[in-house]
Amino acid sequence: MLKNYFKIAFRNLWKNKTYSTINILGLTLGITCSSLLFMLVIDELSFDNMYEKKDRLYRLVEINSTSEETRQFGIVPGPTGKVLSEEYEEIEDYTRLYKFGGQIVFQHNEEPYQERAYYFAEPNFFELFNLEWIAGDPATALQKPFAVVIDEEWAMRLFGSTDVLGKTLDSGGETDFLVTGVIKKLPQNSHIQYKILVGLPTDWDFYKEISTSWDRYGAYTYLLLKENAKPESIHQKMEGFVANHFKNPQEHDFYLQALPDIHFNSAAIEYTSDTNRGEITYVYIYIAIGFFMLLIACINYMNLATAKALDRGKEIGIRKVSGAYQYQLISQFLSESTLFAFIAFFLSFFLIDLLLPTFNGLTDKQFEFNVATFGSIFMLISSITIIVGLLSGSYPAVLMSRLKPASILKGAMHTGKGSILLRKVLVSTQFTLSVIMIIATLIAYRQLEYIQDVPLGFENEQMLIVDINNGDVRERFETIKTEFAKSPYVEGVAVSSRVPGEWKSIAEVYTKNFGSADSIKMNYIGFDADMIDLYKMEMLKGENFSGNNAVDSLHVIINETAAKALNLQEPIGKFLSLTDDGTEQQLQIAGVVKDFNFQSLHNKVGPMILGFRSNVFQSIDYFSLKFNAEHTEEVLAHAESVHHLFDAHSSMEYHFLDEQWAAFYKEDRRVSNVFSIGGGVTIFIACLGLFGLASFIIQQRTKEIGIRKVLGAEATSIIALLSKDFLKLILLATLIAVPISWFAMDKWLQDFAYRVDLSWWIFAIAGIAVMAIAFFTISFQSVKVALMNPVDSLKRE
Structure with a gap:
């Protein structure tokens, strides 16, 4: 039929x-x-499902509360995970990830290579986050300092093969990287994305300090709970833990974020290891x-x-x-x-x-x-x-x-x-x-x-942003600016700690009127004297930085929103007290700049302090080159040659600012x-x-x-x-x-x-x-x- x-x-x-x-x-x-x-x-719904212990893995998140605001951090003080695992029987194990600098740089066959998708990781990392291996032993691969595990893409790029165990990578310093493992390319639906993992430098004084200090943040910490253990039971005891280890316990609290929740529930968490957040x-x-x-x-x-x-x-x-x-x-x-x-x-x-x-x-x-x-x-x-x-x-x-x-x-x-x-x-x-x-x-x-048409308060087109990745370049930035400007197709050059449309973290300082007891947390960026003119920002009152280092280092420029937040009707000449991590400065307001969007249009313009490029809060990190769009290739070639002249150790890292703004959406x-x-x-x-x-x-x-x-x-x-x-x-x-x-x-x-x-x-x-x-x-x-x-x-x- x-x-x-x-x-x-x-x-x-x-x-x-x-x-x-x-x-x-x-x-x-x-x-x-x-x-x-x-x-x-x-x-989207299968993020982090590839990890066998996903149901017992949790990210440690701190809730930091002050009189002004409450924030959540995806990084915590270094010893937090270790001490928690020692004090609470519900925790079976823990592991930590660190980033020391924006990128990792090494050389191979006299060619510079750099990668931002990297972490320093503890030896037991792969016990908690299992992956598919091509070569090496996950149990021992990260035991030695500066041992590196690379993904297959980097292995092929450097050596043309995945049979690379025992090979070394020149770091340009005292220690070379020893390749101890090769893994399959990380699945795209893992919230942690990396191409290189490095064994922790346990003999570094810097690492010893950051991993043991309760005042230094920097550890991405993950906890593995025992079978049937509940994260709520740990949080109920957290008040005593905080009281025992923090100077101001009222400002600190912690909670455990389940691994499957990270992708969709991290919008309010700052300084995290997840680079690809989702919207449910x-x-x-x-x-x-x-x-x-x-x-x-x-x-x-x-x-x-x-x-x-x-x-x-x-x-x-x-x-x-x-x-x-x-x-x-x-x-x-x-x-x-x-x-x-x-x-x-x-x-x-x-x-x-x-x-x-x-x-x-x-x-x-x-x-x-x-x-x-x-x-x-x-x-x-x-x-x-x-x-x-x-x-x-x-x-x-x-x-x-x-x-x-x-x-x-x-x-x-x-x-x-x-x-x-x-x-x-x-x-x-x-x-x-x-x-x-x-x-x-x-x-x-x-x-x-x-x-696309909303006035941003600055010009973001035809702007080439070149990263500053080492101290030698920072020390010689004025000479490099001059060399960049020698191209007939470069219309101007400026340096800054951050640029409008920043994707990295922007420094924040506690700001108050001199003599006042109440402070407000404000964004802070360091500009040189050319930055405002190069980006065609509008000065509403006062003056731009003069170019006289001795004078400019004593002044700041604020935006309209900052002036309103500080209740300053006539801000020019007024003094502000700026504080960050115990460092305090008294600086005079030299000018007020019209509000500009330094973050995506998902966010309203916040109060902004523009300090001089040489400041104690944030060092310069970028060159901005205004260029003729009809000669983009020539500008890039010229910039590459200048970069190589002053920084032969790393390749030039750059992007176009308008493309970065497009990436926000x-x-x-x-x-x-x-x-x-x-x-x-x-x-x-x-x-x-x-x-x-x-x-x-x-x-x-x-x-x-x-x-x-x-x-x-x-x-x-x-x-x-x-x-x-x-x-x-x-x-x-x-x-x-x-x-x-x-x-x-x-x-x-x-x-x-x-x-x-x-x-x-x-x-x-x-x-x-x-x-x-x-x-x-x-x-x-x-x-x-x-x-x-x-x-x-x-x-x-």
Whole structure:
């Protein structure tokens, strides 16, 4: 019997090629797009799942409270983990990671290499965080100071092979690095990302101090709890621990953050080891869009299948007269819908393989198409395909199996008011989802365009930022500035400790009016005398730094927000007291600069102190080169030559500032791209469904249209008559979609300190666009029947 069902299904598929193509296309797009989105969801939800002890691993986070604010830190004093493991029996083990400097630098074959994705790690690190090894022993690889474990990418880059155990890397100092292990490339969905791990320098005085001092922060600490131990029990005892080891216990508290929680729940934590934080809201968005697409694809199939099933009325009637049971007819229709779904399923494999590079580019992921990486998604989509097949075929199957044979054979096929209402609900649902997607796309696009156009308070284009990575360069920076400026394509050079659009941590100092008892924590950046002019920042009051080192080192410049926070109406000449880590200075305000965005537009401008480049709080870290964009390659070549002249030990590390600003909104652009593509696909599939329903209705009203034409009705009035009911449904869908999309997008925009308004015309454009697309789809069928000879219409059975 089943063989016969599929035989008939194949016959109908081949006989009705246009209908079959439209059906398969809609299902293929739905399955393909939802599969790609669910891949992204699975990846986001599987962060840190590769570690065998993930359920017992916790990151130690400090809650630091002062009278001004409460903050959370992902780094803690060095001895914290060790002492906790000694004092609490619930803790089985601990491990620590450190970073000593922004990057690690070494030479190989007289070529400099550097890497920021590195940590100094304790010998037991791999006991807690297991990985796949290519060479070496994870139990002993990090036991010796400066032993290094590198990933396969670095092994191939340096040596052209992964057989590198025992080889050394020149550090340019007294100690070389000994390669003791090679690991597989770290999975992208690990919150800790590194390419090099280095054995701790236990004989360094600096390490001895930072690992034992309760006043020095720097240890990324992870605790392994015993089986069935609860982190809450440790936190309940934390008050006594803090009282025993900290000078000001009221300022310190700690909690244990479960490893699976780190990816989505670290937004409020500063100074962390996780470089790729996630937004659970976006995961919900991806899930919703994926299901939207599947639902619309199913509705589309239902409408098309219903429309086409009417052409098979006599076949159904004859089968019923011949003794076919209702369940057999239902089985036949379900077998056909399942066949369509599985054809679409297999076609989607090829489409996924084709689209995967583009999808990786849009999402900044590294998905690969093979059985090993796609095993779980194959199972998921296989299950979804079966559900899609059964769901999409259920309505036409039940509907057609209930028709009375006598009515069918007489040509009086009536499906009832209930089915008509259901079809209207399905179409309204399709277009409600489509309108939501289009509105979301328009708002997301407008917000990201707005971000590009918001005045930042400085110029970030044509700005090359070159990192300063050693003390020799800092000491000779004035000579290097002069050399950089010798290029005819370099318009100016400045140095600073940080740049606007900084991705590293910005120094913070406690600031108060001289003689006042109340202080405010403010951001602090060191500028030289050329920085404000180079970035074209606007001085509102006072003067810029003069270039006289002795004078400038006694002054600071503040922004508008800082002046307001300090309640200074006339700030020029006033003295401020700045304090950080016990260091205090009294400095005079020389000028006030207009507020500029030194962080992404997700954040409001905070109070900022601009100190002179030579200060006790933060040393210079960057050269900024304003250059002619038409000669970018020449500028880079010149900068490389200058860098090599003064720092032959490391390669030049640089970036373009406008690209760094664009990187702040990478996740937002990813969501915007998903909205755009999802909106296009959903409206396309929805129009296929509308095409099917239009075919269904018009086929039922063919004789009515013929009679109207005989009585003198114009083609335009017939088109209007046939389109009216559909456009009412789409108008209803728009009215439903507007409040839903307004609520959702208003919540999304709250993540931006600077945001567009939800203007009414955005919703109007979306509604009009959908109405126009739908009217064109309906008209394709309506015009055809309106222009038909009424004689032919009345002859049709």
